[in-house]
Amino acid sequence: MLEFNSSETQLSASPPRRVPEMMPAFISRHSAFFTLTAVLVAQLLLLAFQVTGKHNVRLIKLWAVAAFDPFERSVQGLADSVSGTWTSYHDLRQAQRENEILKAQLAKARAKVIELSEEGLENVQLRAILGLQQRLPLRSKGATVIAVSPGASAAVFIDKGTLDGLSADMPVITPEGVAGKVVAVFPRSAQVLLITDRSSGAGCMIEKTGAEGVLKGGGNGFCHLDYIMNDEKVKPGDIVVTSGLDQIYPKGLLVGTVVKVTDGDIYKNIRVKPAAALDRLEDVLVIVGPSSRHK
Secondary structure (H helix, E strand, O other): OOOOOHHHHHHHHOOOOOHHHHHHHHHHHOHHHHHHHHHHHHHHHHHHHHOEOHHHOEHHHHHHHHHHHHHHHHHHHHHHHHHHHHHHHHHHHHHHHHHHHHHHHHHHHHHHHHHHHHHHHHHHHHHHHHHHHHHOOEEEEEEEEEEEOOOOOOEEEEOOOHHHOOOOOOEEEOOOOEEEEEEEEOOOOEEEEEOOOOOOEEEEEEOOOOOEEEEEEOOOOOEEEEOOEOOOOOOOOOEEEEOOOOOOOOOOOEEEEEEEEEEOOOEEEEEEEEOOOHHHOOEEEEEEEEOHHHO
16 A cells, blocks of 8 residues: 655645745845845935036936937927828818819819800801891891701701791801701791702802802712713812802802812712801801892
8 A cells, every 4th residue: 555745745735835925035035135225226316416417417317318318309209290290281281272272263264265265256157147248239137046957857947937037948148158048937937958958959150160050969068069061161179159040049159169070971070068167057147038229
């Protein structure tokens, strides 16, 4: 059988001493050392309070400055950094606000310029219409294009109708040249068939030579002048005017310019570009009859 030593059993069974219980014994054994250290520190502080260095500054103050200077510098640097960041942010926000204000002012100025340009262009067009009306030895009514005719036909609607004395087959012109003729009339509006429509027709001639033909629409923004013999002298750049033979358009109205000429079997193939900007018509004149001065 195994035998156990009672003294060993008692030692192993006793709990170990805790650290807090050992500290008083350690301090008691080294009390002289701690006392001496406290006296030395007190003497050092006393000397620091009494001893002065350069510029009559106490040593304790120098030590305190030396000890806290790095911390103070760090805090000051952090404060300067935060202040600089805030200033930069404030300046950036101010610049953004000023930029937004300038953008708004620029947009407003551009809109004003566009408005004035449109008004100026409208005034120019109206003056041109008025000048043409005064020069033209015919009675006419001013009208404004209000819509483009739907479908494949080249036609527009104007804001004058039977209440203004309009009727079918009245010529419609612009200061630049012939636009077309009235084909349908309503009380307060009328439909105008443009000379570029394939179903249109007008008696015309080459202004320089007097060679006469029939102007028909090409359907693509151009016209072609038919029934002019191959032996007639026609070249690009020649002016085409109304001949008056169709009893609709008065003689001598500008129609357009020849842009291409080729010989055919009997008649020339003559392509004509209209003088009037038919794709952006705004103001027109409708010829309603001869002037009272020319009756």
